[in-house]
Amino acid sequence: MKIGFIGVGNMAKAIIEGLMCKGVEAKNIFIHSAHKSNYEVYSQETGVSACESNSEVIEKSDVVFLAVKPIVVEKVLKEVKDSVLTHNPVLVSVVTGVSVAELEDTLGSKNVKIVRTMPNVNVEIGEGMTALHKNDNVSDEDYQLVRELFEKIGKVAEIEEKDFSTFVALAGSSPAFVYFFIDSLARSGVKYGLNKQKATQIAAQAVLGSALKVLKSDKTPWELVDDVSSPGGTTVAGLLAMEEAGFMTSIVKGVDVTISKDKG
Structure with missing residues (x-):
């Protein structure tokens, strides 16, 4: 061909x-x-x-x-x-x-x-x-x-x-959203003493593995969140702090604006 x-x-x-x-x-x-x-x-x-x-x-x-x-x-x-x-x-x-x-x-x-x-x-x-x-x-x-x-x-x-337009937000623009998330994780690691390169590698591999787990699992992403969230544990504390800062809302708003912009 x-x-x-x-x-x-x-x-x-x-x-x-x-x-x-x-x-x-x-x-x-x-x-x-x-x-x-x-x-x-x-x-x-x-x-x-x-x-x-x-x-x-x-x-x-x-x-x-x-x-x-x-x-x-x-x-x-x-x-x-x-x-x-x-x-x-x-x-x-x-x-x-x-x-x-x-x-x-x-x-x-x-x-x-x-x-x-x-x-x-x-x-x-x-x-x-x-x-x-x-x-x-x-x-x-x-x-x-x-x-x-x-x-x-x-x-x-x-x-x-x-x-x-919905696909543009979920797949076309989302790589930039994910890069932003990975970089934010890495910078958080730098805050606590890791060098940027190592922190980025750690964060990127964690995101890659998590994405593969979603694709290979029969569970929903939210069920997988529950799987790694021990009662009273560090992950729950981190999730609550992120949600208090508007984590999910910021993602939904980002998608809304992307779709609106694509539709002109």
Whole structure:
């Protein structure tokens, strides 16, 4: 399978590097972006194939990732409209906030095969979380191909398009929330004498193990909280202090604001 990328920003690079780590050959990846120096250097660094135009990417690819900024997506789609309609690749959009209907309208066709996606940054290390939603033109076979690409670099969730803003908060922005939490734990360790590097390693591994426990356990996260909270113990005292400071409320408010911002 030939895979194309229109746009070579941070998310496109994360997906490309994640796929290559999982065995996708560089020679089967085709890229182009608005800045020649950017995509040519990246091609030299990784071995992926640089194309002279976005249309060339489409002509050479079975699946094309649309990975440009929302502000330029209309311009780019109008530029490649003829190539898309002629070659009819599966168009995989990672453009934030642009619906399938908007993509169809810009291309002037309801017959284009489109999968709207929202990967998070952890696809770069093969541990991403990606939302998927397809239009009716995407066959089960093509959809499975797209699923398998994202399953190489993490987990996928099929969701309704109306739920993308919620997904943005729960998976797209949440890595930053988790980094913030890990750093706060680490700084607390520094307060009591650990060096920052060691404290960060300890905190990050504790969070990683806890996340894996949630995924592997039949218990709810709250039941797992109870499991490690001895009556009258240190963990209970810490949890009560965090909740008095508004820990859960701050998380819910962060999600609320993220969703509101995404919806515009």
